[in-house]
Amino acid sequence: MNLVMSQANINLKIDSEHLSTSSSSSSSSTESAYQENYYSEEEENYVESEIETDDDECKTQCDLDLINFSSYINRNLTEKQMRDLFYKDYSIGKEIGKGGFGTIFSGIKNSTNQLVALKVIRKTNVTQWYNLDISDDFIYEMDERQDVLVTRRIPLEIALMIRVRNVKNCIKILDYLEQKNCFIIVMERYEYSKDLFDYITEMSYKSTTNGLGENLAKEYFKQIVETVLAIKNLGVLHRDIKDENILIDLKTNQVKLIDFGAGTFTNTQKSSKYTEFYGTRVYSPPEWLVNKSYHGDRAAVWSLGVLLFNMIYGDIPWEEDDDILNCRLTTKKNLFTHDTNRSELGLFNFNKDVDNLIQSCLKINENERIKLEDILNHKWFN
Incomplete structure (x- = not known):
């Protein structure tokens, strides 16, 4: 498996299965009783709070902000140049967690000695994507170089983490990197x-x-x-x-x-x-x-x-x-x-x-x- 972490001699065996929601179904009799006794087709009026729908101009600006949040992607760099820059910025340690969506490693930001966690998500394991609204001129300019990796979509998880990054009780995303086969999310990490x-x-x-x-x-x-x-x-x-x-x-x-x-x-x-x-x-x-x-x-x-x-x-x-x-x-x-x-x-x-x-x-x-x-x-x- 040729992922970004290979330079750190880490053998990534990312679980290809995402969290299953397809365990054995309930019996028809149980479902029938539930629907008859507890579920009403004529529910009370319920209004869930919603964010306002962004207009096209606002969405484009928000999506450019998502792109610009990364220190690496769409910077007119080749994939190898991005990877080399990433290794210069971070030292990667041992695996500290694994789940259906990715594998997590300990790490340190070299310039500040800040403790970080790095979540590696294979693109084949991503179940939800966020499509970026980027201008045609921007895409064309980047596509002129065939060796440059152009980001047109990111895992929805990254977009969500960037949205909540200033909520004090949410784990904070610090950066992210795209490679050919995976995304890497850099997050804060606590010593204890x-x-x-x-x-x-x-x-x-x-x-x-x-x-x-x-x-x-x-x-x-x-x-x-x-x-x-x-x-x-x-x-x-x-x-x-x-x-x-x-x-x-x-x-x-x-x-x-x-x-x-x-x-x-x-x-x-x-x-x-x-x-x-x-x-x-x-x-x-x-x-x-x-x-x-x-x-x-x-x-x-x-x-x-x-x-x-x-x-x-x-x-x-x-x-x-x-x-x-x-x-x-x-x-x-x-x-x-x-x-x-x-x-x-x-x-x-x-x-x-x-x-x-x-x-x-x-x-x-x-x-x-x-x-x-x-x-x-x-x-x-x-």
């Missing part, structure tokens, strides 16, 4: 950090109760909800909120939302529903499993409910589609099962306010869920 999945596991082993404990869970969850609201105001949906996509800075206790590979810009079409999903199955809402469509905000609230349950009780509440559709709560540790209505469930010995918030997020009828904007006003935070 851990993703929330590992942190919950570690804390569960250390304490007599599962999960993080209520006070720490509240501190982290508040930051996460604030971040989801902040990126929504910028017209961005993450669509894969889960413990593995939350990074904890162990020095400051600040959370960072990472991995925008499943994300999208807010739907500016008349319909506010989405009909594609690249996130994680066990965090997906029941309306997606049944109807293959969902509202962005409502799906985010559902994912936040699953995440909060995990933070409090140390495990996700379900693993199978039938469990989600029936709101039957189970855990890998067999802490409990419950087959009745979610609102009747009483959970362990924690503050009943947190249980109420979990229940409010995990309403199987999406119209009954707490609104994203109302989560931080819930009595658990007061």
